[in-house]
Amino acid sequence: MNRSDDADARPDPEALLEVARAEEARARRGQLKIFFGAAPGVGKTYAMLEAARREHAAGVDVVVGVVETHGRSETAALLEGLPRLPLRAIDYRGKRLAEFDLDAALARAPGLLLVDELAHTNVPGSQHRKRWQDVDLLLARGVDVYTTLNVQHLESLNDVVAQITWVRVRETVPDAVFDRADDVELCDLPADELLERLREGKVYLPEQARNATEAFFRKGNLLALRELALRRMAQRVDSDVQAYRRAHGIQATWAAAERILVCIGPSENGPRLVRAAARMAAGLRAEWIALYVETPRMALRKDKGGALAETMRLAESLGAEVVQIGGEPIAARVLEYARGRNVTRLVVGKPSRSRLRELLGGSVLDSLVRGSGEMDVHVISGDEGIPTTRRGRLRAAESLRRAPPRAYVWAVAAVCGVTGLGTLLHAYIDVSDVIMLYLLVIMVTAARFGHGPSTLAALLSVASFDFCFIPPYYTFAVADVRYTLTFAVMLVVGVVISGLTERVRMQAEAARGRERRTAILYSLSRELAQLRHKNSIGTSAARHVAELAGGRVVVLVAGPDDALTPVQGTDVELMDDPVELAAARQALERGPAGAGTDTLPAAKALYVPLQAVGRTIGVLGVTTGEPSRLTPIAEQELLAAMSGQVALALHRVLLAQEAQQAELRARTEELRGALLSSVSHDLRTPLTAIATAASVLAQPGPMADDKRREFAGSIYDEALGLGRLVTNLLHMTRLETQGVALRREWTPLEDPIGAAMTRIERDLAGHVVHVSLAPDLPPVLLDEVLFEHLMLNLLENAAKYTPPGSPIDVSARVLGANMVVEVADRGEGIPPGQEERIFDKFVRVGGARQGGFGLGLAICRAIAVAHGGTCVAENRPQGGAVFRVTLPLGEDTRASDPAVTQGVTA
Numbered sequence: 001m002n003r004s005d006d007a008d009a010r011p012d013p014e015a016l017l018e019v020a021r022a023e024e025a026r027a028r029r030g031q032l033k034i035f036f037g038a039a040p041g042v043g044k045t046y047a048m049l050e051a052a053r054r055e056h057a058a059g060v061d062v063v064v065g066v067v068e069t070h071g072r073s074e075t076a077a078l079l080e081g082l083p084r085l086p087l088r089a090i091d092y093r094g095k096r097l098a099e100f101d102l103d104a105a106l107a108r109a110p111g112l113l114l115v116d117e118l119a120h121t122n123v124p125g126s127q128h129r130k131r132w133q134d135v136d137l138l139l140a141r142g143v144d145v146y147t148t149l150n151v152q153h154l155e156s157l158n159d160v161v162a163q164i165t166w167v168r169v170r171e172t173v174p175d176a177v178f179d180r181a182d183d184v185e186l187c188d189l190p191a192d193e194l195l196e197r198l199r200e201g202k203v204y205l206p207e208q209a210r211n212a213t214e215a216f217f218r219k220g221n222l223l224a225l226r227e228l229a230l231r232r233m234a235q236r237v238d239s240d241v242q243a244y245r246r247a248h249g250i251q252a253t254w255a256a257a258e259r260i261l262v263c264i265g266p267s268e269n270g271p272r273l274v275r276a277a278a279r280m281a282a283g284l285r286a287e288w289i290a291l292y293v294e295t296p297r298m299a300l301r302k303d304k305g306g307a308l309a310e311t312m313r314l315a316e317s318l319g320a321e322v323v324q325i326g327g328e329p330i331a332a333r334v335l336e337y338a339r340g341r342n343v344t345r346l347v348v349g350k351p352s353r354s355r356l357r358e359l360l361g362g363s364v365l366d367s368l369v370r371g372s373g374e375m376d377v378h379v380i381s382g383d384e385g386i387p388t389t390r391r392g393r394l395r396a397a398e399s400l401r402r403a404p405p406r407a408y409v410w411a412v413a414a415v416c417g418v419t420g421l422g423t424l425l426h427a428y429i430d431v432s433d434v435i436m437l438y439l440l441v442i443m444v445t446a447a448r449f450g451h452g453p454s455t456l457a458a459l460l461s462v463a464s465f466d467f468c469f470i471p472p473y474y475t476f477a478v479a480d481v482r483y484t485l486t487f488a489v490m491l492v493v494g495v496v497i498s499g500l501t502e503r504v505r506m507q508a509e510a511a512r513g514r515e516r517r518t519a520i521l522y523s524l525s526r527e528l529a530q531l532r533h534k535n536s537i538g539t540s541a542a543r544h545v546a547e548l549a550g551g552r553v554v555v556l557v558a559g560p561d562d563a564l565t566p567v568q569g570t571d572v573e574l575m576d577d578p579v580e581l582a583a584a585r586q587a588l589e590r591g592p593a594g595a596g597t598d599t600l601p602a603a604k605a606l607y608v609p610l611q612a613v614g615r616t617i618g619v620l621g622v623t624t625g626e627p628s629r630l631t632p633i634a635e636q637e638l639l640a641a642m643s644g645q646v647a648l649a650l651h652r653v654l655l656a657q658e659a660q661q662a663e664l665r666a667r668t669e670e671l672r673g674a675l676l677s678s679v680s681h682d683l684r685t686p687l688t689a690i691a692t693a694a695s696v697l698a699q700p701g702p703m704a705d706d707k708r709r710e711f712a713g714s715i716y717d718e719a720l721g722l723g724r725l726v727t728n729l730l731h732m733t734r735l736e737t738q739g740v741a742l743r744r745e746w747t748p749l750e751d752p753i754g755a756a757m758t759r760i761e762r763d764l765a766g767h768v769v770h771v772s773l774a775p776d777l778p779p780v781l782l783d784e785v786l787f788e789h790l791m792l793n794l795l796e797n798a799a800k801y802t803p804p805g806s807p808i809d810v811s812a813r814v815l816g817a818n819m820v821v822e823v824a825d826r827g828e829g830i831p832p833g834q835e836e837r838i839f840d841k842f843v844r845v846g847g848a849r850q851g852g853f854g855l856g857l858a859i860c861r862a863i864a865v866a867h868g869g870t871c872v873a874e875n876r877p878q879g880g881a882v883f884r885v886t887l888p889l890g891e892d893t894r895a896s897d898p899a900v901t902q903g904v905t906a
Helices: 004-010 013-028 044-057 073-079 100-109 131-140 154-164 177-181 191-199 207-214 217-249 268-284 300-317 330-340 356-363 364-371 388-402 405-424 431-449 449-468 482-528 534-548 571-574 578-590 634-698 707-740 750-760 784-802 856-866 890-896
Strands: 032-037 064-067 090-091 096-097 114-116 143-150 183-187 259-263 289-294 321-326 345-350 376-380 553-558 564-566 606-612 615-622 746-747 768-771 780-782 807-813 818-824 870-875 881-887
Touching: 013 143, 013 818, 032 114, 032 131, 032 177, 044 064, 044 114, 044 183, 044 784, 064 100, 073 768, 100 131, 114 131, 131 143, 131 177, 131 268, 131 578, 154 217, 177 217, 177 405, 177 768, 183 259, 183 564, 259 268, 259 300, 259 330, 268 289, 268 300, 268 345, 268 376, 289 330, 300 321, 321 330, 330 364, 330 634, 345 364, 405 431, 405 449, 405 553, 431 449, 431 482, 449 482, 482 534, 482 634, 482 780, 482 807, 534 553, 534 615, 534 634, 564 571, 571 578, 578 615, 606 634, 615 634, 634 707, 746 784, 750 768, 750 784, 780 784, 784 881, 856 870, 856 881
Parallel strands: 032 143, 032 183, 064 114, 114 143, 259 289, 259 345, 289 321, 345 376, 768 807
Antiparallel strands: 090 096, 553 564, 553 615, 606 615, 746 780, 807 818, 818 881, 870 881
16 A cells, blocks of 8 residues: 555544544543653653643643652752642651651642652542552542552562562552553663662662662662553553554554564464464564454364364463454454554465365465555465365365255255256256256255355356256256356356355354353353342352353352462362362462363363453453353354443442451441540540549548548448449440349339439439329339449439539339330520430530530430330420430330340440
8 A cells, every 4th residue: 555545544443533532531631641650760751851841831720739859859959930839738657757648639629730750649638549649639520640659660560570679569549541541651761870879879768778778779770660650651652653553544564563464274384373373473573463253154063172272272372462353354354454454464374275176266475465464474385295186176175064864965955856847848948947946946055054065056057057958958968058157157156156145144143152152151141240148149150151051050259378279159069179279279370271272281170260350350260061161252252241240249249348347347447446435535544543542541640530431431432433334334345245034023113213313313413303103104124233324324324414513303104005204404505417326426516615425315214125115205396305205115115125135236
């Protein structure tokens, strides 16, 4: 293709639409520019500040969000004159740390924001865990960002960097962030120059520089990191070139970098082609692709699927990108894909078909050579020892053997039937009608049995037509030479119809196969989306995979220590065999293993890892009813897709469990913190008062009796209060963890109410307590000790939250089948919306100044619930709060009783 052809080429409408959508999305987001380098000290921050100063001089609103100078004076000098956002101070583990203020940046919304060190991990307490997440939010809000990044922080290169430097980098950035950047500028320095800067103290402080030189900053490490950075930049530039070519509809090959494509298929010389392409790619240090074009005929050749799968696995193991596409003709699809990927070299095998078949059906190699344009075509010889002509004869014989013998019998019988029918009706129909009948037989035979029987039917039809319907009759001699052309046309038309009909049949069968696979995958996906337990997910996966493979299926989930546990509902008995368990372990650690692979091929089942979001969840094991059931590539791809769906479903369940555990841990930590907060004050305060009073009493010398009584009374009061706090804490622990065995007796209410008032007589001394008990109150079946504790907590709460001198009303009455006991006060009441929350543990409406653990009301409700009743709170219309305890009377109480232990949750 010449330059004029390039100019006249029209872009693909789909590519234009994709570009338009990308541009529209990009217009709504801010622009991200990354200053990229191989290691610290190559000048990323310096280059970023220089570019920012140029933008600032051009009138752009440039603001410094966070920039790390690391003590470099020349870098700090570039910050002068640029507006800066103040850093946010965060307290963490007793230290005050400065962090990038995302909220201030969003509120300021500058035209360009400088955010250094993209891979930085934020201090706990920040909005996001990673700084690149802060940057992503800024971009979504339309703010342009300049940032810096080292190659060792890219997630995909983490293992490679660790292998080279023996240092595991903990702060990483997803490659997608790097790939989505609108611009990447490479900041590069030779290794020797960087080491010189390090020795001069221009990278780290002297002590840090010495440590870095002995560890990370060795020359070999720097050379390897530099190569990684250059290669990663080359990949990004190549992606940009491909995007430009797609957007502008450029079909010609741009040989800016070598890229090799090898055409593979279900043939004997596939491994030879792959090895040759691998050697060529290694010599050129080029990327290479192994491409398989699946035609409808190939999709139905299940006998060759094993050889093709083996060739694909070999290509993958040698570092190729394996791609499968579909369609016809093969040469056109190969060239279309090669131009889309900017391939410079094509590697194909020598033709193995006979010259006659190539003349009739066309040559793929010839079409590739003629349409290759700027691409070089390398033709590799096939396997030695099998001549091409013999291979063609073997393939033709194999093609004929594919149809069963009854198909050929049917073809002969059908031709004989049409011949007999034509002979009977010869006097009534024209010769052309007989030809149509023969063509109909050829078409039906091709549709039902394929190419071999239909070709036989075409040959027999021409022979029968000549023998029975062309004079002289019943001989193959031809009186009129013009019929020779009729025979030739009839044969050609028959063969063409046979080929076209067979192609339609194969396309229909291939479509049915795709429909079946799509239906299986859709059914599995729809069912898994509704399941929330790993056992039900395993059962569903086993049923659908068994439908595909026709054998046994087991799903194994990896535990915290990578121990594989079979999921109930799948074939767990398969794991009784040590060989199967070993194959499953290999699949978890290294990829597919077991039957049909090179790893433990003696296993009965094929084991594939269940991977989701870069995490291996478990293993899927499957046996087949037939050895070749999973041989076709399409079936293997379907199994891979199904395993991916199962992995995502299991990953969703595991994430839900982890979220639940995290929430439980958070609540536990919250309760623990509340308890420690209360203990630190409410236990220390009375103990301090007791110790102080006791120390005064223990001093030698005379003391007035009133002072002695005052200190003794203080000790007594504080000890009582401390005892109530400890009792509440013990009661709450007992009610929640051990349940409570109620010891119920028929008890008059005045007994526990009077006992409770006596126990806190000192707390109630400043209040007037009005007790109003209905005269006809019957005894109540209750645990007197627990109910006395309930009343004590209610009275203590009323005394604590009401001003001195205010009245407290205690009343009891019968309401229907229940006994209602109320404790009312004239205090400030309950804040609106807190009527239920005050019964939660460690909740104190009045704050810490009121003292206590915040357990009293929680215990009151727990005791009421243990008796089959309720405890609620509400505000009084005339001011204050009322706490109402309702207990059942009569047979309801007896029925809910007796001596069974009831677990109570407040």
